Amino acid sequence: MAEVGFARFSAREVAKRIGYSVGTLYNVFGTLDRLLITINTRTFQLWAEYVRQRLETSGADRIQTLVEAYFGFARDNANSWTAIYDHHLPPDVVIPDEQNLQRGALTQIIVDEVAAVLPTQAQSEAPRLARSLIAVVHGHCVFDLNGSFALMNISQPMELALDRVWEALIHAGAAAPSR
Known part of the structure; x- marks a missing residue:
């Protein structure tokens, strides 16, 4: 997956590289979807x-570190x-x-x-807010990787994402970072 990407991924190639038959892979994982779930879960672990x-x-x-790490x-x-994100489960x-x-x-x-950056009274909103902020950063990251920001002459998509994240956090009661 890391070498060829989702569109060119093949269970047959995986089996060949590890010296298994495709049938053995399907015996272990059951379906191609379950193999892909396992591979993508490993990617999440590496990302974390x-x-x-x-x-x-x-x-x-x-927070800046999180955005930069994303x-x-x-x-x-x-x-x-x-x-x-390309693998869609049935x-x-x-x-x-x-x-x-x-x-x-x-x-x-x-x-x-x-x-950790929210005031005590707003911390219960952290799970909901964090998921929304992930979506904000993800959108900026996708536009960066697929070249959309370059087409819009935007040269610092990561900084834009960080600005949007901090705007939302400040709105939720966080103190602005010292920069």
Whole structure:
């Protein structure tokens, strides 16, 4: 996935590279969707670790670190990152609870950091606000990676995303960061 991306991904190629038959892969995973769920869950785990590592050496503005880590992981792992969003599950396929928990670790990091900048009375809104802010950053990141911002002559999409995030956090009661 990391090498060829979602559109060119093939279970047959995976089987060939690891020395298994395609049938063995399907015996282990059941369906192509379940194989893709597992691969994408692994990407979420790597992404969460990437964010944790950046937060360990973060400066005072940990929200900036989150936004930079979002863009950094997406830029460094474009094929894997994009595959998360390009794989659409059929309505009858459910992500296993264990994998949902693993995927949710990334969101929880963001929720915790958002809650940390909010005043006590607003912290209960952190999960909802964090998810909305993820969508804001994600949209900016997609436009960065697909070239849409370049077509609009916007050269600093990460900074724009950070500005939008801080505007929302300040509106929710967070103190503005010192820059």
